[in-house]
Amino acid sequence: MKTLQLNSITNFKFQTMKTMKNISFYALLSIAMIGCSDDDTAPEVINDEELITTVILTLTQESGDQVVLTTVDLDGDGPDEPVTTVVGNFSQNTQYQGAVQFLNETEDPAEDITEEVIEEAEEHQVFYTISEGLNITTTYVDFDSNDNPLGVNITLETGEASSGSLTVTLRHEPVKPNDGLDSAGGETDIATSFDVTIE
Amino acid sequence: MRLFALLLLLCCSMQSYSQDCNNTLYGSLLDIHDGSVLTGATVIVAQTGVGVLTDLDGNFVISNLCSATYQLQISHPSCSTKAFSVLIKDDTQKTFKLEHHLESLNEIIVNGKKTNRATKSIYENLVDQQTITTFSSGSLGDALNSISGVSSLNTGNTVVKPMINGLHSSRVLIINNGVQMQDQEWGAEHAPSIDINAVGTLKVIKGAGALQYGGNAIGGVVIASAPKVPLLDSLYGKTIFSGSSNGLGGTVSSSLTRSNQNGLYTAFQGSLKRYGDFNAPNYNLSNTGVFERNIAATIGFNRIDYGVEAYYSLFKNEIGILRASHIGGAEDQVQAIASPVPSIINDFTYNIDAPRQDVTHHLARIKGFKNIENIGLISLQYDYQQNNRLEFDVRRGSNKDKASVDLVLDTQTLTIDVASDISEKLTTKFGIVGSLQTNYANPETGVRRLIPDYDKYSIAGFASGNYDINQKWVLEAGFRFDYTHMNVFKFYRRSFWQDRGYDNQFSDLVVEEIGNQLLVNPKLDFYNPSFTIGSKYSFGLYKLFANYSLSSRAPNASEQFSEGLHHSASRIELGDLQFTSETAHKISLTLQKIGERVNFTITPFATKIDDFILIEPTGIRQTIRGNFQVWEYRQTQAQMYGLDLDANLSLTDNVRFVHQFSLVKGYDKTSNEPLISMPAANTLNSLVYTNPNFNNISIAIQSNYVFRQNEFPNTNFEVVLPDSIQTVDISTPPSGYHLLNLNITAAIRPDMQVGLYVNNLLNTSYRNYLNRLRYYADDVGRNITLQLKYNY
Numbered sequence: 004m005k006t007l008q009l010n011s012i013t014n015f016k017f018q019t020m021k022t023m024k025n026i027s028f029y030a031l032l033s034i035a036m037i038g039c040s041d042d043d044t045a046p047e048v049i050n051d052e053e054l055i056t057t058v059i060l061t062l063t064q065e066s067g068d069q070v071v072l073t074t075v076d077l078d079g080d081g082p083d084e085p086v087t088t089v090v091g092n093f094s095q096n097t098q099y100q101g102a103v104q105f106l107n108e109t110e111d112p113a114e115d116i117t118e119e120v121i122e123e124a125e126e127h128q129v130f131y132t133i134s135e136g137l138n139i140t141t142t143y144v145d146f147d148s149n150d151n152p153l154g155v156n157i158t159l160e161t162g163e164a165s166s167g168s169l170t171v172t173l174r175h176e177p178v179k180p181n182d183g184l185d186s187a188g189g190e191t192d193i194a195t196s197f198d199v200t201i202e
Numbered sequence: 203m204r205l206f207a208l209l210l211l212l213c214c215s216m217q218s219y220s221q222d223c224n225n226t227l228y229g230s231l232l233d234i235h236d237g238s239v240l241t242g243a244t245v246i247v248a249q250t251g252v253g254v255l256t257d258l259d260g261n262f263v264i265s266n267l268c269s270a271t272y273q274l275q276i277s278h279p280s281c282s283t284k285a286f287s288v289l290i291k292d293d294t295q296k297t298f299k300l301e302h303h304l305e306s307l308n309e310i311i312v313n314g315k316k317t318n319r320a321t322k323s324i325y326e327n328l329v330d331q332q333t334i335t336t337f338s339s340g341s342l343g344d345a346l347n348s349i350s351g352v353s354s355l356n357t358g359n360t361v362v363k364p365m366i367n368g369l370h371s372s373r374v375l376i377i378n379n380g381v382q383m384q385d386q387e388w389g390a391e392h393a394p395s396i397d398i399n400a401v402g403t404l405k406v407i408k409g410a411g412a413l414q415y416g417g418n419a420i421g422g423v424v425i426a427s428a429p430k431v432p433l434l435d436s437l438y439g440k441t442i443f444s445g446s447s448n449g450l451g452g453t454v455s456s457s458l459t460r461s462n463q464n465g466l467y468t469a470f471q472g473s474l475k476r477y478g479d480f481n482a483p484n485y486n487l488s489n490t491g492v493f494e495r496n497i498a499a500t501i502g503f504n505r506i507d508y509g510v511e512a513y514y515s516l517f518k519n520e521i522g523i524l525r526a527s528h529i530g531g532a533e534d535q536v537q538a539i540a541s542p543v544p545s546i547i548n549d550f551t552y553n554i555d556a557p558r559q560d561v562t563h564h565l566a567r568i569k570g571f572k573n574i575e576n577i578g579l580i581s582l583q584y585d586y587q588q589n590n591r592l593e594f595d596v597r598r599g600s601n602k603d604k605a606s607v608d609l610v611l612d613t614q615t616l617t618i619d620v621a622s623d624i625s626e627k628l629t630t631k632f633g634i635v636g637s638l639q640t641n642y643a644n645p646e647t648g649v650r651r652l653i654p655d656y657d658k659y660s661i662a663g664f665a666s667g668n669y670d671i672n673q674k675w676v677l678e679a680g681f682r683f684d685y686t687h688m689n690v691f692k693f694y695r696r697s698f699w700q701d702r703g704y705d706n707q708f709s710d711l712v713v714e715e716i717g718n719q720l721l722v723n724p725k726l727d728f729y730n731p732s733f734t735i736g737s738k739y740s741f742g743l744y745k746l747f748a749n750y751s752l753s754s755r756a757p758n759a760s761e762q763f764s765e766g767l768h769h770s771a772s773r774i775e776l777g778d779l780q781f782t783s784e785t786a787h788k789i790s791l792t793l794q795k796i797g798e799r800v801n802f803t804i805t806p807f808a809t810k811i812d813d814f815i816l817i818e819p820t821g822i823r824q825t826i827r828g829n830f831q832v833w834e835y836r837q838t839q840a841q842m843y844g845l846d847l848d849a850n851l852s853l854t855d856n857v858r859f860v861h862q863f864s865l866v867k868g869y870d871k872t873s874n875e876p877l878i879s880m881p882a883a884n885t886l887n888s889l890v891y892t893n894p895n896f897n898n899i900s901i902a903i904q905s906n907y908v909f910r911q912n913e914f915p916n917t918n919f920e921v922v923l924p925d926s927i928q929t930v931d932i933s934t935p936p937s938g939y940h941l942l943n944l945n946i947t948a949a950i951r952p953d954m955q956v957g958l959y960v961n962n963l964l965n966t967s968y969r970n971y972l973n974r975l976r977y978y979a980d981d982v983g984r985n986i987t988l989q990l991k992y993n994y
Contacts, residue, residue: 055827076826
């Protein structure tokens with residue numbers, strides 16, 4: 004009985020020393036860790052790969068005259084607002100062939116996102132919304148493999164002189180087919196409005 | 203089950219022995235090692251043969267004692283039986299402590315009283331093993347929700363983030379087996395990476411009283427601990443199978459423990475959880491499945507006064523996020539809110555597609571303790587954690603299978619503490635905690651970093667003590683100081699850097715300019731003192747806890763560095779580099795009554811938080827993707843008040859009524875508006891029938907009423923659509939709702955228990971104000987779970 008107690012006491016001392024040693028070991032280890040990792044190398048820059056910075060809608064009539072609608076937003080969801088430009092006015096009662104282009108201009112050279120949209124036609128649709136009073140109608144001329152509209156290319160027909168807004172919306176994974184923007188759902192990748200005039 | 207039976211026995215055994223002696227002994231029984239309560243222990247008075255059992259809080263009451271010295275024999279299934287002598291004069295209060303191990307090496311029993319209860323002056327809420335079992339197929343957050351005053355911030359029904367008295371994220375510390383979880387708790391849609399099936403006991407401390415765990419626990423501390431291992435030769439374990447009708451899936455969880463009399467023990471635990479899409483009453487909630495896999499292993503050596511233990515656990519969870527919640531800008535929000543059903547409803551599937559989360563958490567810990575005479579119990583712990591969070595968004599082209607968020611958070615912590623009994627009445631605890639944390643955001647994502655790369659170093663020291671003035675009064679006080687240094691590398695957009703005016707203030711922080719982005723290297727220091735003082739007063743059947751705590755929290759990485767579109771919230775979130783620490787003052791009181799038929803606790807509290815960091819909408823930003831609401835973090839003065847009530851009333855020997863009520867009110871004192879996302883008042887009422895003579899059956903019918911939150915800031919905004927201007931109503935809370943639940947458990951064999959749990963029995967359609975997906979879909983409908991628990 005006594006021997007056992009003595010043994011235990013010796014054991015205690017041994018254990019204590021060991022514990023103390025461990026403490027100092029870990030303390031040193033942690034200091035070493037802190038000391039070493041302070042001079043970190045700078046991280047790599049990331050440019051958002053799926054960013055669309057630019058939308059260009061080009062409308063060409065048979066004579067070759069063009070109306071070009073452009074929106075550029077180089078800082079994506081940053082505080083700078085998108086810049087919209089409209090070059091040219093529409094002529095009355097005229098048919099235009101329209102083509103929309105989506106670019107990521109933060110890459111050099113600019114990446115053409117339109118190609119991806121066409122490749123994944125089943126998962127995308129471009130919608131054109133015309134404000135009330137503006138005498139414009141649009142018709143889809145390109146379709147995905149399920150014969151649902153895609154909208155990268157369109158035909159646009161003008162009526163009598165008027166003015167208003169034309170909105171281009173690109174939806175990712177909308178319900179297809181749909182009855183228009185309101186029932187399409189999905190995620191909006193582009194939504195940009197242009198003030199246009201027919202003269 | 204056993205606990206219900208024990209409670210019942212407790213009631214039965216309170217027979218009145220008609221003597222001329224009217225003294226009552228109010229006892230409580232604790233584990234000598236960690237001060238945890240011992241439930242279901244038998245207390246026998248040698249002279250009279252009267253026996254009682256300790257209740258869920260480890261308390262017992264013996265009435266009709268004479269003024270004399272009595273011998274008590276206290277035994278517990280996993281403790282060695284011990285005799286105590288008690289001098290009874292009038293009504294007497296006494297705490298007894300048992301060795302919670304079957305101990306054979308009696309020579310070296312330490313007679314100290316290591317009541318390492320995290321705090322003495324704050325009432326600690328406990329979720330016992332039996333209750334945890336009923337949440338086997340749920341999550342840690344679901345189990346915590348069963349406590350009054352604890353609610354949760356949900357993303358669907360599988361991401362359940364605990365909220366204590368209205369506070370969450372970095373304000374709630376989660377301690378898993380002694381390790382503070384570092385699992386990117388800043389995100390509202392990040393749930394704790396803990397397997398509920400690995401938890402033996404779950405404790406909640408509302409407030410910052412437990413300074414050993416951190417001085418920043420403005421909301422509170424959740425302590426999850428593994429089951430204790432007895433010190434005897436044994437091999438035991440249990441397996442739980444659960445199958446659920448909603449989500450058409452199940453959970454298997456199994457554990458096996460080998461213990462030896464010589465102190466060596468090993469334990470393994472694993473669980474697997476797989477569910478497909480859950481259902482709301484009227485439709486399928488597409489892409490809400492979950493696939494969770496966990497393992498844990500422990501090896502240790504415990505010789506009562508010294509021991510070492512190594513622990514490792516792996517938590518891996520894949521969670522689908524409701525497909526219809528992944529939307530673009532404000533235009534999509536208008537549609538989603540206007541639509542009574544989610545915009546995407548597909549057929550049921552087990553597949554988990556984007557948007558989804560994939561979280562992997564490794565935790566390794568080694569700890570040792572040694573009891574040194576005249577010094578006390580010295581503990582040393584080193585732990586390493588790695589949390590890898592992948593979030594997959596709905597993406598285009600070659601990025602389809604690439605994560606949008608890929609963060610790796612590595613944390614190492616070293617803790618040394620000494621717990622000493624200075625005298626019979628005074629116990630103290632001192633400690634030092636050092637930690638190193640590194641966050642790495644993988645650039646392969648092709649998406650700008652949500653949280654920047656950083657290194658964080660922190661060191662803290664704490665001291666606490668409690669003094670038993672007499673049998674009635676206990677005093678407690680503690681102090682802690684944290685120093686934190688952050689070394690951050692962040693790319694800012696030039697436009698944002700200039701818009702905020704940082705180009706004037708912090709131009710010296712800019713390291714490099716690349717295109718339209720600036721690499722900035724802020725080095726931040728935070729000094730955070732915290733302090734607590736409190737007391738516990740026991741009188742008759744009552745205990746009164748009173749505590750004041752001062753806590754202080756450094757801003758987290760998300761509050762400081764958010765800068766961009768948060769896809770899962772469809773909003774732009776902006777942090778602020780200049781934030782200072784927030785400081786909270788909290789006063790809480792608890793009145794507890796432990797009676798023969800009536801038990802209750804009532805806990806009112808008041809909190810004042812200076813420089814409270816909150817996020818709120820500040821405007822609309824136009825982008826090429828349409829309009830987005832901008833949410834900016836800001837600091838303000840906040841005040842919160844509330845009340846938690848728990849009551850337990852034994853109606854007959856077999857039937858009891860359980861009541862819970864929680865209320866919290868929060869205000870922004872700068873803007874004089876209510877705080878956003880405060881839990882609504884709610885009440886839980888259950889009628890429980892138990893019969894130990896009939897297969898230990900327990901039938902509980904539970905009613906849960908959640909009131910409508912009537913106090914909220916108006917954060918609605920207007921958006922210009924191609925053909926109209928619309929108000930986006932994102933702030934109006936949904937209506938109140940009432941849910942009915944049914945729980946039945948019975949022992950079909952001594953080692954086998956079956957359980958039938960029906961949640962949302964009436965298949966009620968409802969939306970919860972604190973569910974982030976409430977705009978898009980109803981919450982889950984009826985769920986019937988059948989569970990089989992087998993002990994071996």
